[in-house]
Amino acid sequence: MKFIIGIGGVTNGGKTTLTNRLLKTLPNCCVVHQDDFFKKPDQIQVGEDGFRQWDVINALDMEAMVNTVKGWQENPVKFARSHGVSLSPEVEESDSEQRGIHILIIEGFLIYNYKPLIDVYDKCFYISIPYEECKRRRRTRTYTVPDPPGLFDGHVWPMYLKHRKEMDNNCSRIEYLDGTTTKEDIYNAVYESVQNSLLNNL
Numbered sequence: 066m067k068f069i070i071g072i073g074g075v076t077n078g079g080k081t082t083l084t085n086r087l088l089k090t091l092p093n094c095c096v097v098h099q100d101d102f103f104k105k106p107d108q109i110q111v112g113e114d115g116f117r118q119w120d121v122i123n124a125l126d127m128e129a130m131v132n133t134v135k136g137w138q139e140n141p142v143k144f145a146r147s148h149g150v151s152l153s154p155e156v157e158e159s160d161s162e163q164r165g166i167h168i169l170i171i172e173g174f175l176i177y178n179y180k181p182l183i184d185v186y187d188k189c190f191y192i193s194i195p196y197e198e199c200k201r202r203r204r205t206r207t208y209t210v211p212d213p214p215g216l217f218d219g220h221v222w223p224m225y226l227k228h229r230k231e232m233d234n235n236c237s238r239i240e241y242l243d244g245t246t247t248k249e250d251i252y253n254a255v256y257e258s259v260q261n262s263l264l265n266n267l
C-alpha cells in the first residue's frame with residue numbers, strides 16, 4: 066500500500082521538526098521537501114515592493130517537485146534505496162515490490178497551493194502559528210539567502226495570508242494543527258491520526 070502525507074504550514078510553524086520525527090517512526094517512510102525546489106536567486110523576480118518574491122509558487126520548480134513525487138509513486142522501493150531510507154524486513158525479504166506499507170511525506174509551505182499536487186495526498190495536515198510567534202522564530206533562522214530587512218512584514222506574512230485563503234478554498238480535507246503546542250503533542254496527534262487512517266485503508 067502506498068500512502069502520502071502532506072505536512073503544510075506557515076514558515077517556521079514546525080513542519081521540518083514534525084517531519085523528522087515521523088521519518089524515524091513510520092515504516093518505509095521517504096520525504097520530499099518543497100524547500101529543495103527553490104529556484105536560484107537570479108531567477109526570482111523582484112516585485113513592486115522591492116523584494117525578491119520568494120514566497121510565491123513561481124519561486125519553486127514545481128514541475129520538478131511533481132516529477133520527484135511521481136518517481137516515488139512509480140517505485141517506492143527504488144526511491145527509498147536511492148535516498149538511503151532503510152526498509153522493513155517485510156519489504157526487503159519480499160520478491161514483490163508492492164508488499165508492505167510505503168509512506169511518502171510531502172513537506173512545505175505551499176504544498177496545497179499547486180493544483181497538480183492537491184489530489185495526491187491521503188492525509189493533509191497544516192500547522193499554524195500566530196504572527197508574533199512566526200516573526201520571532203523567523204528571526205532566529207538563516208536561509209541560504211538571508212532575509213533582507215523588512216522582508217517578513219513586506220512580503221512573507223502578506224503572502225502567507227493570501228495563500229492561506231486560497232488554500233482554505235482549494236482543499237477541504239485539511240487537519241489543522243496548533244504549532245504553539247508542544248512538539249510532542251503535535252507529533253502524537255499526527256501519529257495517531259495517520260495510524261487510524263492506515264488501519265482503515267488496510
Ligand SMILES: Nc1ncnc2c1ncn2[C@@H]1O[C@H](COP(=O)(O)OP(=O)(O)O)[C@@H](O)[C@H]1O
Nearest residue numbers: 075076077078079080081082202244246247248
Ligand atoms: N511545537 C513547537 N514549539 C516551539 N518551537 C517549535 C515547535 N516546533 C518547531 N519549533 C521551532 O521552530 C523553529 C522552526 O521549526 P521548523 O520545524 O524548522 O519549521 P518549518 O519547517 O515549518 O519552517 C525551530 O527553531 C524549531 O525548533
Ligand SMILES: O=C(O)c1ccc[n+]([C@@H]2O[C@H](COP(=O)([O-])O)[C@@H](O)[C@H]2O)c1
Nearest residue numbers: 075076077100103119120174208209210
Ligand atoms: O531555502 C531557500 O533557498 C530559501 C531562499 C529564500 C527564502 N526562503 C524562505 O523559505 C521559506 C519557506 O521555508 P520554511 O522552511 O520556512 O517553510 C519562505 O518563507 C522563503 O522566504 C528559502
